[in-house]
Amino acid sequence: TPVRLLSSPPLDPPSDKSSFLSLFPSLATSLSNDPTTQDLHPHLSSHISSLLHYTVPGGKMNRGLSVPATYQLLVPPSPTNTTSQQLHLASVLGWTVELLQAFFLVADDIMDESVTRRGQPCWYKKQEIGLGAFNDSIILETCVYSIIRTHFRSEPYYLDLLENMLEVTKFTTYGQSLDTLSAHNFTQVKGQPNSLDSFDMSRYTAIVKYKTSYYSFYLPVVMAMNMAGIKDPELFEGAKTILLEIGHYFQVTDDFLDCFGDPAVTGKVGTDIQDGKCSWIVVKALEKASDEQKNILALHYGSQTEEDVKVVKDLYDQLGLVEIYKTYESEFYTDIMEHIEEVCAGKAVPKEVFTTFLNKVYKRTK
């Protein structure tokens, strides 16, 4: 009826979560029925379909949503451009970021011997899957390029998207390697006076940058910029600097909340101390500690016993780490706002591209 038509709300823009999610089933159907491998469908389609539905949606989808959200800020709707079709494309591209993340997470859970992910058993933990999950993680990676080829092959920025993905995959894989090697080295010397010798800010910064920030913060924005036809290399460099800084801050906060957050708010009890993580908190503690305090920290860090954890936490209190974090947080804000002003001054990228990200993560408590 006309009345209903008038009162029905406008279609959600694809940067909206439920609308973004609604694109997934048809993408999954296309991927499980890849037209270049017709003879495999009877054998493989249902497996790939299960894999995709189990491992890809279900997260917060912030990374994927960032692509259409950024694109919308870069190319605002106007009577002269066919925005809705482009926004649809940007959302499809957003799903490639989610697929890339699923690829990393399925593999990471095997390597970390994790048990659950997003409230359900990890994919490799399912009885019929096992170590075949590793090949499944690579299937997820191939889906990234199937989508890019299907939807973007005739676009002038097709090669840019391929290069963005390949480069960020490399960086993330290197970051994983660094993280694994660092954890392995720590296990070898745990409980010994030299156990924390390798935990310095340079290692911490490198792990965060490569393992997390590139794919979570840089990739969605740089792909949206390529879709929007931005060419200025200075803008890309500036965006990279800002987004890696935000990624760094994001992880520092994660580490802070793991130790000092309120479990009633965060929804989880932190275990970074017990797990012997190269956390920002322990790195900063080591920077401030006397030789004697360093020694105590080294002897007790990475232990599951309550007593050891208490020794570490008491030392954190003595060293004033909450204050150190608060100072870092406010200095970070001043610096990042300045960088955003510099990068965006007189350029085709509005500040909101970065401040939107910033507002989502700044002073979060969970």
Add this chain to the structure above:
Amino acid sequence: TPVRLLSSPPLDPPSDKSSFLSLFPSLATSLSNDPTTQDLHPHLSSHISSLLHYTVPGGKMNRGLSVPATYQLLVPPSPTNTTSQQLHLASVLGWTVELLQAFFLVADDIMDESVTRRGQPCWYKKQEIGLGAFNDSIILETCVYSIIRTHFRSEPYYLDLLENMLEVTKFTTYGQSLDTLSAHNFTQVKGQPNSLDSFDMSRYTAIVKYKTSYYSFYLPVVMAMNMAGIKDPELFEGAKTILLEIGHYFQVTDDFLDCFGDPAVTGKVGTDIQDGKCSWIVVKALEKASDEQKNILALHYGSQTEEDVKVVKDLYDQLGLVEIYKTYESEFYTDIMEHIEEVCAGKAVPKEVFTTFLNKVYKRTK
């Protein structure tokens, strides 16, 4: 001295094995010191260098060598072209095929729980590596694209190479998945009368095509064709058909030798019957067998006991599988020679591109 200069042999062409191998150390050095990740070098270079040297060279390198060998046939040396530089590039490209294979093998060995590879412990079996080997296999994959980007970015066929690699990676990963799922299904029903119901020629053909033929036979040739500037889509289609047929024949022979080869010549004792492999031999046996014989095969296939293996081998003899193989082999040869004639007639690809491959694999005994 002039005498020495005169008598020294000309430089080996890069399609020669030792000359091909001599390119590897400098490629490995560049890959372990990737200029885009300078801040990671102190943490990661030595790990990546060990990974590359341990897992990449050391095989027969037939796949890698095929790229310069094919290129040389497509663009024969002449006074008007600067062949030596191009041949060098073709060899560099050959190493990307070897890296791709190393990526697959490192991961496959973990999933198959293999112990040795090329006469040394598998990479994941090394004490300091373990499941981190998964991530290392992905590092090998990223190296493929680092090399392509470094050496081919300004070439007109750069995008073609990227698409060749991405497509073949997808196919191989799908083939692995099909192989794993088939093996898993068989384990579930082993020793039961229906255990071989899923072993048919369509499944066999699909596994071989996707898991092996695309990356081993099709990829090296298609990349050399792209380097040579060939554009005719019919030629690419024709080459694909021929190379996948050769790949199929190659695997059939592998399966034949596993069962009927002379261990003194092949250097190994076959275990496909014991392992319950979906081998060409068992698929052909099932095609020829009566219901009663099928039943016997199903009850005894995939068992480690000598008695079960003997039952299976006796049945193979009764069914005349050696003869069936010989007939297949000669029919294959007639067919493939005909296809090669058809595809190459009046085209820019000489028959030798395919017959060279064929001669290397036809009627091999090991």
